[in-house]
Amino acid sequence: MRAESRREKRTLSRAQHRWFMRQAAEFSPSLYRRIAEIGPVTLPDRRRRGFCNFLARAVVGQQLSTAVARRIWRRIESASRNSAKSMPAFFCEENKELLRRCGISNNKIRTLCAIRRAWEDGNLSPRRLRRVGAEDRSRQLQGIWGIGPWTADMANIFYFLEPDVWPQGDLAVRKTFARFVVESNGMDPLEAAKLFVPHRSFLAIYMWRVVARDKL
DSSP: OOHHHHHHHTBOOHHHHHHHHHHHHTTOHHHHHHHHHHOSOBOOOOOTTOHHHHHHHHHHHTTSOHHHHHHHHHHHHHHHHHSSOOTTTTOSGGGHHHHHHHTOOHHHHHHHHHHHHHHHTTTTOHHHHHTSOHHHHHHHHTTSTTOOHHHHHHIIIIISOOSOOOOTTOHHHHHHHHHHHGGGSSOOHHHHHHTTTTOHHHHHHHHHHHHHHHTO
8 A cells, every 4th residue: 555545545635624613613613713723633653663662651651741751751762771681571570660760650561561561471462452443442451451442542543543432531522522522512522532433532632633633
């Protein structure tokens, strides 16, 4: 498949963008305006460094600002390069102290080690995980110690490029969307999000874009 075709599948068309605007107009003039301003969005493709690295970086970034998470991840990459093991083999008991010095909590270290074990056991094959649906994949990932719904949602959206995942556990997405739903005279945010099926991953991208623009 050509690169352009793959990109088209993860980018809203102009017609789909207009559909998003119509759905938003059902309950929130403000959301309608913001979606119109932002234009068609794309699901970012985070597959370049491999699935284990993606999962590990998602775990490291939990409950941290983007800037802090990026600094810690750079320290981990540097420590891994200086050791005899590359990631994910680097996430092991003997490197616990190194990981602590990078700024990783004990619970996150435990999760990183669990990711390494799942990888060694063959349970993190992207090819195999791609063959199952988003819900089954999420359940399988949450079978790894420390992997919760948020991390599984991030994997489904950004690695497996699933178009219809609503990351209710993401505080920025949930609070931003709820702010728009207030205009709907009592509509439940989860029900409002269902208006955007089967494209709720793109709705989440819009919420993150709104947050980013509001910080400017």
